[in-house]
Amino acid sequence: MAQTTSEFLVDRLAEWGVRRVYGYPGDGINGVMGALRRTKTGIEFVQVRHEEMAAFMAVAQAKFGGGVGVCMATSGPGAIHLLNGLYDAKADHQPVVAIIGQQKRSALGSHYQQEVDLANLFADVSDYVQMVVDPAQLRHVIDRAFRIAQAHRTVTTIILPNDIQELPAVPLPPRAHGSVFSGVGLVEPNVQPSALSLHEAAAILNAGQKVAILVGAGALHATAEVEKIADVLGAGVAKALLGKAVLPDELPYVTGSIGLLGTRASWDLMQECDTLLMIGSSFPYSEFLPEPGKARGVQIDIDPAMINLRYPMEAALVGDTKLTLQALLPLLQTKTDRSWQNKVMANVRDWWDTLRNRAMVDASPLNPQRVLWELSPLLPERAIVCADSGSVANWYARDVKLRPGMSGSLSGGLASMGAGVPYAIGAKFTHPDRPVIALMGDGAMQMNGNAELVTVAKYWKQWADPRFVVLVLNNRDLNQVTWEQRAMEGDAKFSGSQDLPDFSYAAYAELLGFKGIRIGNPEEIAPAWQEAFSCGRPCVIEAYTDPDVPPLPPYFTFEQARNYLSAILKGDPDAGAIIRAAYKQIRA
CATH class of the missing domain: 3.40.50.1220 (TPP-binding domain)
Structure with missing residues (x-):
């Protein structure tokens, strides 16, 4: 049988060095899914729980040295779901190629089900976005998408109508005016100043x-x-x-x-x-x-x-x-x-002393700083640490000491919540022989992390090193925003927006076949990390932490102090606790 356009796509991806695609299926991309099954390229399809997570995993692969990340989604809602993760790639200058399905060409413009103007939708996030309307076009569209993504360290997008996906491939267009003959590969320039x-x-x-x-x-x-x-x-x-x-x-x-x-x-x-x-x-x-x-x-x-x-x-x-x-x-x-x-x-020595003192300040029940402070000396060699956005990013930035050979990252320019677990999964697929740690707040864990632990359950046994550890700071509060409301806006905590439902993350981990550890006592912190790194399977550490421990800025401005006082005077529901916690931290 003649090669289909989808099979040509998969073969061309392999020529560009792609070994993994993160995504979720749907009828708008079925032709490519079938080609991934039939072809013998060795490209692995990683099935995620949500397309946004596929894009985050592709970003993590690029960040941790795995080359161009590739994510895939169906038409309409599946494609839309990719956008947040792709904006993360754009903001942090990472090469990611998105491949998305579309309705049949004959239906476009008819207000058809799941019809979305994808070219316009993806134009802002992509340096190159192109819908394939003829099989002869696909070769140069793929080649340009990968070359631009690598050369500009950015996002590019290929849109494939589903009728195109099943048409016979045109590996070489006719040698005629208007045809384009592109090739695989990018030569990186040695850019040096004068x-x-x-x-x-x-x-x-x-x-x-x-x-x-x-x-x-x-x-x-x-x-x-x-x-x-x-x-x-x-x-x-x-x-x-x-x-x-x-x-x-x-x-x-x-x-x-x-x-x-x-x-x-x-x-x-x-x-x-x-x-x-x-x-x-x-x-x-x-x-x-x-x-x-x-x-x-x-x-x-x-x-x-x-x-x-x-x-x-x-x-x-x-x-x-x-x-x-x-x-x-x-x-x-x-x-x-x-x-x-x-x-x-001397300032550095004084600061480390301050951090240690702050980490050891009593809290109710756990000081989040201490949870991460005690992680540092126990980090395995060559560990990869992925942090989420939120107050956990404060403690990652300050209290986690990375040693030579270790890597770490988070959603930087976009600062998106929910990237930590998919980042860790992308890192683990890229380096299955290295231990990976995800540092999460409970808000981000409820948003995305819990679902993607199902992805971990699906794949972890194929990883050479089973150490995949997720820390959840369970403080029942959208903590970073709560503190921003106080320090930046001078507003008291709005419980209706900030309070989170409690959830047993450790019990959920056990349900998935992982190790679940719940800690609420400072003496349990170091043993929990040790057990997590030695248990021989993925592990979730649920640390019951105090939401009133303030992420103090490195330098207090008059405006910040005034806003902080204003929040207290406006009747913050945790006023007494945050005053006591702040006093302890400032004195440390």
Whole structure:
């Protein structure tokens, strides 16, 4: 029998190196599903519980070094469900290709069931979106989608009407005017700045007496170079959330995360420096960077559109961060005066002492900071840590110490709730031999995580390393938003929107055949982590934590203090508890 267009699609995906597709079936994509079953390419179809999760898993695969992530959905509602995860990929500059079904071409424009204008719908999230209307078109549409996704680190979308999917394939179009003959593969350019711009940047950095470095996800592949440049410049290094794994937290000059979720050491670093070197980061909150004009700026980024976006820079180095740092290092003068770096390191030591003291403050029943603080020394080698959005992201940013060889990420630019468990699943499929940990709040767990544990139950026995651990901070509160209402708006907690129903996450884990551990006593924390990593199957740790432990900012502004007081005076239902908890944390 002649090869169908869907079979050609699957074969072409394999030529592009695709080994896994995350998705959910439906009649709008049935032709491709049948082709995945029939072809012998070895491409694995991972069946998720919801299409949004398929997109998140594809993002995680891309983030954790698995190449272009591919997700798939049917027409109409299935395609719409992908969008949130695809916006996550776009916001964090990850290469993801979405393949979606559509109604028959003859029905388009007739207000047919599940007919949606997908090309317009996906135009904003995609750098390239194309509906295939002729089998001869499919070859170059696939090739362009993958090439653009990789080259621009972005989202692309292929739309396949379901009648096209069953037509005979046209591997090579006729050699005629209007035909396009594309090929597979992308040659990555070695993008490096000019010699002139390197010397300009070096002059600024050499003149600086108090150099601060900020690293982001664009520096994840340049760990050794960042370490060398920090040593030469006698600098302190702060990390944007997506750059948490750039440098291990054990380095004495690493000040940790920056921003509202960041550390006091990072705040002091940025406020007191005279020179800022930003490497591979688009950190959005300018109020946590030096005041414009008080520090000279040098920025390294592979994308020229990201230069001068957050801080006025005197020198811009457009290029791959690793190659650029390698070219810059010989031009730098080793600073003999280490008083600045010594001060940074003293601030770092003081901050770790503060975090430890805060983690050990009593709470009712558990201090969430302590749950993550005690995780750090017990993290297995080569662990991958995926955090969700919410207050758990505060404790991940501050209390989790990543060591060399470990990885970590979360939904950064989009900051979407519910990404933690699908991220962890995508990480586990990408690296089935590495332990993976998902750090979740109960709101995100109820939103998406519980359902996707069913996906874990379906696939975990095929993973070489069974260690898949989910921590749920069960505080019965949409905690981050509750604190934002207080500190940013000056409003009391609105119980109608913020209170969550209790749910036994540990019992649910046992129902799925996992290990379930419930803890409500501080002495149970370390043994729970140890048991989770040694039980030989996926595990859910349900930690009953205190919602009134405040995620204190690294620096209190007058406005924040005023809003906090306003929330209390407006009759916050937890006023007494949050006053006591805040007092304990500030004193720690």
